[in-house]
Amino acid sequence: MRTLLILLTLSLPTAAPADDNGIVFIDGGDWELPIVREVATGSGRVDDFLLDARQVTNAEFLDFVRAHPEWRRDRAPGIFRDARYLSHWPQADALGESNARPDRPVTRVSWFAARAYCRELGGRLPSMTEWEYASERQRQSVGTSPEDYARELFSWYANPGAGSLRSVAEGEAPGLGIHGLHGLVLEWVEDFQLVLGRGDDIDLLTGSCGDTARFLPEFDEAHYATFLRFQSRSNYQPDTTTSTLGFRCAYDPE
Amino acid sequence: MTLFKSPAVATLTLACGLAAGGLSASDRLVHDGEFMVDGMIFGLPEARVYTEDYSGPPVVGDYLTAVPHLAELDYDGNRTHEVRMDVISQQIEVAPGKFYNAWTFGGSVPGPTLHVREGDRVVFTMKNRSDEPVVITEPVAGGSPFFGQIQANPIQNHQPAISPMPHSMDFHSGTVAANDKWQTIPPGVTIQFEWVANYPGVYMYHCGTPSVLMHTAQGQYGAVVVSPKEGFPVEADREYVLVQSEFYLTEDEYSGGYRYDHAAAMARDPSQVTFNGHVNALHDEPLRANAGERVRLYVLNAGPSGTSSFHVIGAIFDRVWYEGNLENEWRGMQTVLLGASNGAVMDFIVPEAGSYKLVDHEFADAERGAAGTLVAGPRKQ
Numbered sequence: 153m154r155t156l157l158i159l160l161t162l163s164l165p166t167a168a169p170a171d172d173n174g175i176v177f178i179d180g181g182d183w184e185l186p187i188v189r190e191v192a193t194g195s196g197r198v199d200d201f202l203l204d205a206r207q208v209t210n211a212e213f214l215d216f217v218r219a220h221p222e223w224r225r226d227r228a229p230g231i232f233r234d235a236r237y238l239s240h241w242p243q244a245d246a247l248g249e250s251n252a253r254p255d256r257p258v259t260r261v262s263w264f265a266a267r268a269y270c271r272e273l274g275g276r277l278p279s280m281t282e283w284e285y286a287s288e289r290q291r292q293s294v295g296t297s298p299e300d301y302a303r304e305l306f307s308w309y310a311n312p313g314a315g316s317l318r319s320v321a322e323g324e325a326p327g328l329g330i331h332g333l334h335g336l337v338l339e340w341v342e343d344f345q346l347v348l349g350r351g352d353d354i355d356l357l358t359g360s361c362g363d364t365a366r367f368l369p370e371f372d373e374a375h376y377a378t379f380l381r382f383q384s385r386s387n388y389q390p391d392t393t394t395s396t397l398g399f400r401c402a403y404d405p406e
Numbered sequence: 407m408t409l410f411k412s413p414a415v416a417t418l419t420l421a422c423g424l425a426a427g428g429l430s431a432s433d434r435l436v437h438d439g440e441f442m443v444d445g446m447i448f449g450l451p452e453a454r455v456y457t458e459d460y461s462g463p464p465v466v467g468d469y470l471t472a473v474p475h476l477a478e479l480d481y482d483g484n485r486t487h488e489v490r491m492d493v494i495s496q497q498i499e500v501a502p503g504k505f506y507n508a509w510t511f512g513g514s515v516p517g518p519t520l521h522v523r524e525g526d527r528v529v530f531t532m533k534n535r536s537d538e539p540v541v542i543t544e545p546v547a548g549g550s551p552f553f554g555q556i557q558a559n560p561i562q563n564h565q566p567a568i569s570p571m572p573h574s575m576d577f578h579s580g581t582v583a584a585n586d587k588w589q590t591i592p593p594g595v596t597i598q599f600e601w602v603a604n605y606p607g608v609y610m611y612h613c614g615t616p617s618v619l620m621h622t623a624q625g626q627y628g629a630v631v632v633s634p635k636e637g638f639p640v641e642a643d644r645e646y647v648l649v650q651s652e653f654y655l656t657e658d659e660y661s662g663g664y665r666y667d668h669a670a671a672m673a674r675d676p677s678q679v680t681f682n683g684h685v686n687a688l689h690d691e692p693l694r695a696n697a698g699e700r701v702r703l704y705v706l707n708a709g710p711s712g713t714s715s716f717h718v719i720g721a722i723f724d725r726v727w728y729e730g731n732l733e734n735e736w737r738g739m740q741t742v743l744l745g746a747s748n749g750a751v752m753d754f755i756v757p758e759a760g761s762y763k764l765v766d767h768e769f770a771d772a773e774r775g776a777a778g779t780l781v782a783g784p785r786k787q
Contacts (some may be wrong), residue, residue, distance in 0.1 A: 310661070387592055
């Protein structure tokens with residue numbers, strides 16, 4: 153069904169916002185990541201891309217698992233997912249209540265599983281740059297102030313609502329037509345780890361202490377709120393699953 | 407409770423150990439690659455990062471206590487400690503009605519106090535369990551004395567919470583390559599590494615994952631007391647651990663509770679400054695002593711950013727060992743200045759029966775909660 157939607161969307165004029173089940177076209181541009189990596193490289197080019205308007209749901213991931221039983225939690229090889237992969241589902245191929253409801257974002261999925269899902273749909277995970285670009289464009293489009301953005305994110309870090317996630321795509325999609333980039337779950341991206349130079353050594357931002365100022369062009373709350381997202385993602389492993397980590401897919405324009 | 411170990415006994419033990427050949431330098435080296443410099447051990451093995459099916463007590467080890475308690479070192483010479491402190495999220499109260507979801511080691515803020523002796527080896531295990539609810543207020547089989555003490559005085563009213571985050575552990579008492587031992591692990595992963603208590607002292611441990619300001623302000627710190635191998639030159643009648651720290655909380659419009667305020671933390675403008683994690687911790691359950699007794703305080707200022715000018719109203723510190731090292735002895739101190747992560751051992755003699763206030767003499771901090779009470783009974787002959 154999602155494949156069909158992609159085709160439909162692609163046939164639409166490029167600026168059209170998606171409906172609740174759809175895919176949003178993001179027109180590219182010159183852009184600089186809000187987190188400085190290594191050396192300030194200035195702005196880079198973000199190409200046009202398509203992004204799911206919302207996170208993948210339990211129902212959709214269940215369809216995927218049924219079609220590809222090798223991704224069932226009792227069959228997926230251990231190197232591709234940690235021990236809690238899909239553990240919130242009452243059975244390996246059945247949904248349930250609370251965070252296991254069909255309309256909730258699928259969580260407890262590894263990077264490997266998320267990639268496999270998107271590939272199956274003819275898509276891929278968004279790159280870190282694409283995801284962050286969409287986030288910033290969305291903020292601009294909605295007119296969210298840096299202070300409100302920071303307040304919402306810090307509130308989410310403090311109380312991520314892990315025990316009772318809301319459903320995806322609640323209400324009208326604002327701005328570019330994208331639902332819930334912030335405040336529901338953190339999302340996998342293709343290149344989720346920051347690779348940082350440290351002399352001859354490299355680091356994935358796992359080292360201790362004091363490495364924050366290197367990455368922040370400004371020390372305001374909004375940049376810290378963004379930094380924490382980069383930092384958290386960077387310290388995951390590809391087999392990591394958590395109760396607040398989901399994903400959505402991206403697609404290349406034809 | 408007398409925790410003091412006389413120098414004479416310690417020396418005798420050392421002598422016997424040497425006579426029996428039990429304390430030779432090579433015996434203290436356990437792994438290939440370890441080496442000694444000036445009697446201290448370096449070159450410890452690489453940390454092991456793995457996954458385990460563990461859902462047992464988040465704090466394991468006989469020498470781990472809840473503040474203000476300090477475990478008695480009921481053994482001679484050196485030993486190896488198997489210590490576990492898991493990372494868990496926990497809703498705690500730091501002042502009446504002020505609750506927030508803390509990130510913790512073991513479930514309390516500050517976390518458990520570990521007591522070892524100079525020269526001891528610690529094999530430390532930590533699982534990042536920030537993504538599962540862990541209850542610490544019910545009896546735990548196989549847990550450390552920490553749990554009984556928390557349950558006897560649950561002033562923070564601990565409730566399990568879930569807040570998945572990468573975390574790490576940095577023991578100031580260890581001398582290791584931080585990029586290895588103190589590395590960050592994601593939720594669900596366990597790290598195990600060793601360190602040797604090469605120096606005596608009152609040390610901070612904390613999460614070192616960026617933003618380290620947020621991780622520590624969220625509650626990830628505690629104390630390690632490394633007692634000098636020869637013992638202290640005078641015997642104490644009472645021993646207590648005090649950890650000072652700041653909280654930066656603001657009302658959270660989304661949850662209706664409180665949450666970390668990063669702007670306030672950056673501005674060093676705390677909402678609360680506490681001894682042992684609650685503005686009332688040392689008022690509701692004051693420290694106890696009797697007139698004429700020597701009280702020994704192991705004080706750590708965990709910060710994360712403030713200093714402490716620690717003072718006891720009505721007393722003078724008879725002896726202070728800055729950082730807990732016998733080489734750093736001061737006499738007759740009215741106030742001891744501790745920067746963020748400085749510690750000290752402070753002795754004072756209780757002058758007479760009465761109530762003695764412990765304060766951070768930086769009064770802006772005392773006004774925000776950095777105060778406590780020691781209640782002294784009459785002289786016991």
